[in-house]
Amino acid sequence: MNDREVIDKLANARRRMIEDNLKRRGISDTAVLKAMEVIRREQFVPEAYRSQTYADCPLPIGKDQTISQPYIVALMTEELRVNSDCEVLEIGTGSGYQTAILSTLAKKVYTIETIEQLAESAKSILTKLGVSNVEFYIGDGSRGWPEEKSFDRIIVTAAVPHLPKPLCEQLAEGGLMVAPVGPAGVQELMVCKKENGNITTQMVCGVRFVKLIGEFGFAE
Numbered sequence: 001m002n003d004r005e006v007i008d009k010l011a012n013a014r015r016r017m018i019e020d021n022l023k024r025r026g027i028s029d030t031a032v033l034k035a036m037e038v039i040r041r042e043q044f045v046p047e048a049y050r051s052q053t054y055a056d057c058p059l060p061i062g063k064d065q066t067i068s069q070p071y072i073v074a075l076m077t078e079e080l081r082v083n084s085d086c087e088v089l090e091i092g093t094g095s096g097y098q099t100a101i102l103s104t105l106a107k108k109v110y111t112i113e114t115i116e117q118l119a120e121s122a123k124s125i126l127t128k129l130g131v132s133n134v135e136f137y138i139g140d141g142s143r144g145w146p147e148e149k150s151f152d153r154i155i156v157t158a159a160v161p162h163l164p165k166p167l168c169e170q171l172a173e174g175g176l177m178v179a180p181v182g183p184a185g186v187q188e189l190m191v192c193k194k195e196n197g198n199i200t201t202q203m204v205c206g207v208r209f210v211k212l213i214g215e216f217g218f219a220e
């Protein structure tokens with residue numbers, strides 16, 4: 001197969017993913033569906049797994065980490081209700097795929113990753129794609145953004161045993177946070193809202209994420 005044929009084949013697979021795995025399972029936000037169509041997931045998946053890019057499952061990205069399954073990326077993005085005025089904090093850059101999706105919807109994305117090699121790879125892909133509204137930080141995201149700042153939206157893409165306090169503090173009044181909360185192995189996807197300084201939570205569904213390792217996450 002030549003390059004053109006590979007791109008066309010993946011474009012077809014992407015369209016099928018949107019119909020079969022996203023729309024059919026209830027994702028209806030047109031901005032989210034559009035973002036999942038525009039961002040080519042294969043650019044974030046290691047060469048060896050490229051043919052499985054649009055299968056609805058997580059895939060290895062190296063360093064024992066995974067790129068989340070497309071449906072979960074779409075669901076979390078929909079639940080986050082991002083608009084073009086939003087400043088978004090993402091914990092767990094990983095491959096940068098979720099970051100790229102968010103960058104098409106938000107004013108600005110701030111993303112934190114502990115593993116330098118993953119952060120550098122994500123940064124180089126996004127730079128190549130011409131994305132200019134993302135700031136990267138390498139460090140422990142459970143402690144929040146390193147400068148004093150508040151965010152309209154916070155998305156945590158690794159499992160936390162409970163909501164990290166620094167993230168609750170950096171969530172703006174009226175803001176939303178989406179996070180997988182629970183023990184290693186299986187968690188509940190939670191949507192949290194800050195109102196009058198208090199956080200209220202709502203469960204969405206059961207999920208399985210890799211652990212967030214950090215001061216306000218899991219121990220190593």
Ligand code: SAH
Nearest residue numbers: 067092094095098113114141157212213214
């Ligand atoms: N959103 C990613 C999926 C990331 S998997 C994607 O679309 O590819 C979770 C990521 O969280 C991993 O890359 C892991 O290294 C990172 N991580 C784990 N603990 C962390 C911490 N304390 N701060 C920031 N990132 C962390």
